[in-house]
Structure formats: C-alpha cells, structure tokens
Amino acid sequence: MSSSQHASSGWFRLAVLALFTGVSGALVAQEIQERAPSEISTSPAQETPAVGSLRHARVAIATEGGKKPLVYLARSMAESDLAELKALAPNLRILTPGSQREALQWAPQVHGVDGRYCTPEFVRAAKQLVWVQAPSAGVDRYLTNQPLMSTERVVLTNMQGVHGAAIADHVFAMLLTLTRDLRFHLHAKQRGSWNRRGSGIEPIALSGKTLLVVGLGGIGREVAQRGKGFGMHVLATRRSAVEAPPYVDFQGTPEQLPALLGQADVIVLCLPLTEETRGMIDAKAMSQMKQGAFLVNIARGRIMDTEALTLALQSGHLAGACLDVTDPEPLPADHPLWSMDNVVITPHVAGRAALTSKQWNQVYRENLRRFAAGEPLLNVVDKKAGY
DSSP: OOHHHHHHHHHHHHHHHHHHHTOOHHHHHHHHHHSOHHHHSOOGGGOSOOOOHHHHHHHHHHTGGGTSOEEEEOOOOOHHHHHHHHHHSTTEEEEOOSSHHHHHHHGGGOSEEEGGGOOHHHHHHOTTOOEEEOSSSOOGGGTTOHHHHHOSSSEEEOOTTSSHHHHHHHHHHHHHHHHTTHHHHHHHHHHTOOOTTTTSSOOOOOTTOEEEEESOSHHHHHHHHHHHHTTOEEEEEOSSOOOOOTTOSEEEOGGGHHHHHTTOSEEEEOOOOOTTTTTOBOHHHHHTSOTTEEEEEOSOGGGBOHHHHHHHHHTTSEEEEEESSOSSSSOOTTOGGGGOTTEEEOOSOTTOSHHHHHHHHHHHHHHHHHHHHTOOOSSBOOTTTTO
C-alpha cells in the first residue's frame, strides 16, 4: 500500500470519527492539513487496514474522544514498562490483576482488557467494556465467547502482522529440513558419521517448484514472498478481492482451491480458524493434491484432518508434512506422526523471535495510546468473519 493510500485511509477514518463524535468538519480539515501523511499512516508491521469505522466511532464516543478517565486490565509487566505506558496514556489507569478472580472483581469498572482475561463471565460483568486486545493473531478462542460475539459495543483487535516474518522463516526451515535431507545429516552428526550418500532420498531444489499459499493474509504474504525468492512459481488463495502482490503469479478464490491443490508441489496453510475453514483440508482435499507434494501447516491444527494426513503420508501420496500446529494439540506422544521420517513437528513456536516481540510491543503500545486518545485502533477484527 502506498503512502498516499495510507494517508487517504487516515483522512477517511478522521472524517468518520468526526461524524460520530460531533467534531466539526473544519477541525478535521485542520487536523489533516497539520499532520503529514507519515503521521496518519501506520508502519509496515501495522499495515492491516482498520476494519469497521462505525465500531471505531463507538469506541471514540465511549471514551469521550480521549478526555474520559479509563481503566485497562493488562498482564503483569515490569514497573518500568508500566510507567512508560502510563506516560504514553495519562488518562488510562492500567491495572495488572494477579488472577482471573481479581480481574473479575475489577470487571464493572473496566473499559479495555487484555484478551487473556476475557472470559464470558468477565464480559457479562464488564458493563463499560468497549475494547478487547487479543494477544495473538488468531482469534478463534474468542469466537466461542457468546457475550463478546453478540455485542456490537465491544471492539476486538488482534496482533495480525507481527508474527509473519518469523513464521515464514519457520515454514522454510521446516520445509528445507525435508527437501534437503537435513534430518538424516543431523542424525549422522550426532553419531560422528560422515556419510555423503544421505538417506537415499534425492534432495529437492525449490527453484522451479510450485508453491500454493492457502490464505494470503499477513503471514501468507511473507511466505509467498520468500517462495518467490527461492525461485518458485507462487499461487495463492484469498477471500477478499484485493489485487495480488507482484510476487504472486496467480491469486484465486477459496472456490478455486480444489483445482489449485493439484498444481502445487508445496502447500502452506495460512488460514484463520473459522467455521468456514475448520476441517477444510480433509481426505478429499488431500486426494486432490499432487502425488509427492509437501503439506505445511502453521495456521491452526483443526483446519486439517490429522487422520487423513497420516493416511496420505503412509500411502506415499504426500511426500512429507511440516507441522507447527496439530489436532489435538499437543499431539499425543504415541501418535504415528512422531515416528515418520518425512514429518517435521514443532510445538507451536513458529512465531517466536525477537522481531516478533518488538513488533508485538509496538502494536500493543500504539493501541493503548490510541484507545486512551479516542483514536482509531489498529487491527480491528470482523467478529462475524472471524479475522
């Protein structure tokens, strides 16, 4: 997205807030003239468009445009970090409950909350609540929170965009472990064995292979970009009708997925878990995949049928699988996937990195500042769509 597009988006949000909060058009025009486009736009890590201007307006009204004293429940943090946040948002009283029970006691006074405290019981008790900040990109755990989902009063934001770089690196680390026969050589190293023959499997070069990214969101774009860097032909599916980035050779719709599955040498699942995506990669979908394809899941375990995957690997239809998420999670110690040489499993750690923590803190701090000031929040989730 260009800086001019970012600026236009920022002006639109300011105008909508003016409409719903009673700020005059002249004041909005003055604000636009006085602020440079870079001040209105968000950084690349926060590029996700803010969804739902009406919801933003409701938050601005509830917080009286940054004038009202507010209460936010945060997770425990260092005193220095707490002091920094209080300086950033002076009208925001930040509390750090020691338990869920203590959080529930504060609920009637709370205006915003870290999503880890957000149980159905909490939402029912929090009559002044207008904002929930999810600590993760995926929000599937919130979709079952009926009080949260049924009220338009409460805006849900997530951490979309902060994990993408680390997760995309992890995708290719797992994939290369299989395609370059690294598992064999790592085991040989432990024995002090110099064996150039490898496991007998011919290593694979990714250049010229076809990559299918299922779900071209923040993480999917990072995966697609790295795939193109490896010289791969990149296909992708995306629900929204947004123009494909230059590193994607073909962008299709979810309805085109069955046809695309048969073209791909590597399929990477980057979808949010919703009612629509739950179990979508089942036995039928796997049968549509190319013989000898590799399947990578860094999304949610319940998007894929674990039993069907096991059978597809045992039959040789799929060449291998790379799983950072499983269903169930954690995967039982006696599950056959653990013992398969053509499967790489990591325990839901793909997003971990110093860069992830840095970007997470940037979004968290900025959203606290915006909330206290009555400004549009970053990464607003469409609760009906589930992302």
